[in-house]
Amino acid sequence: MIKRKLMMVERIMYVDSETPVNCVFTTKINGEIHEDHIRIALDKIQQKHPLLRVSIDHKSAKYPFFVEEKEISSIPLRIVERKTDEDWLLESANEWYRLFEDKKKPMAQLVWVKGGTTSEILWVMPHCLCDGTTGITLIRELITLLDDPNVELSSYENFNSVNDFLPADFNLKKKKRKARFYVMMAKLFFLIQSKSKDKNLGKNYALHRKLDAAVSKKILEKCKANGISVHALLCSAFMQAFKEMQGKNAKGKVISPVDVRHFIPEIKQDHIFAFAPTVELSIKKRQSLIENAQKIKKDLVEKIEKTEARELLWMGENMHPVVDRMISLLKSSKGGHDITLSNMGKIDIPSEYKNFTLDTIFSPTVAFPWLNSNTLVTTTYNQQMDFTFMSNENFLPKEEAKKIKDKAIELLIS
DSSP: OOEEEOOHHHHHHHOBTTBOOEEEEEEEEEEOOOHHHHHHHHHHHHHHOGGGGEEEEOSSSSSOEEEEOTTOOOOOEEEEEOOSTTHHHHHHHHHTTOOOOOTTSOSOEEEEEEOSSEEEEEEEEETTTOOHHHHHHHHHHHHHHHHOTTOOOOOOOOOSSGGGGOOTTOOHHHHHHHHHHHHHHHHHHHHHSOOOOOOOOSOEEEEEEEOOHHHHHHHHHHHHHHTOOHHHHHHHHHHHHHHHHHGGGOOOEEEEEOOGGGTOTTSOTTSOOOOOOEEEEEOOTTSOHHHHHHHHHHHHHHHHHHOOHHHHHHHHTTOGGGHHHHHHHHHHOOOSOSEEEEEEEEOOOOSBOSSEEEEEEEEEEEOOOSSSOOEEEEEEETTEEEEEEEEETTTSOHHHHHHHHHHHHHHHHO
């Protein structure tokens, strides 16, 4: 029986009971799909993952907590007629604002943009439940079951608290002193922060771009020739694009999430989980694109090696008294970075099935309520790099975002 307090990081992405922050994961399928197969798949997936059978209780205690619902309904399926190739992007934007309020319904939704021989299927989940790896897992499981509804999925137990991830040699007494110090410093920080009246009042949007296999290969070859990673080149190119488009207003910094499963192997690749540690990366003004990418690659490796994910999770649980102030700051602060850049890398899911072809997978979309909501997500599937660039008209006008995106891609392939 699940009944646990939301982790600090989950609370930030939950925001509150009236603010939806949903991730949308979309795949495109060519071929025949049967509705009864979708419903069988949804039931099996729901039975596998404990967090697809919970609601959030934000009234009974000081802080919100997950509670398992014994009589919860199946994951809802919404069917939409497919009219254009861009319908998925429109439906994705519609789903950003879905509130999962009904305690007897799971915090997940499937949207089927149904065409004659081509369909898009959208997984929708609150960000407080899932990360990018979760979305890829759900796509993989759904596609597998659509092709063969007889496949069985193995369930797993959800963790009870972050203490489940602590190593045997974790010095609780010493860490508690450190935690009290950090909480005190956080309270002092928020006390001296001048309250901003800035808010994101504009319309959220997502820009999409998929590169063909030849262009994507060119980027990979460029990285290999210069001894850099794709992620480092992406960071360098987008920060350089911000610099060229925004001049002195560009920050020259990017925030990059890292899959927590790299650090805590008990959280399996196919488990639903929401926390992703982040690292901050930057460029130097007088260095070239490649020089900055080389610096970023080195910095990223060093920062990942120093990341103590287990301690971060535990330390976060001591920060609950200041979470509301953290959220308030995110909603009103422009931040010190240009963009949050999440490169999910190569997606390892087959494309050929008995009854259909998995045409492509689109990079996830999300609409953050933060003032600085600049977010880029990249994926690679079938040798094609895919980009979704999200922000808010009030913070970064859509036309300016298009110029930044186009400039960054130009830098990537030049």
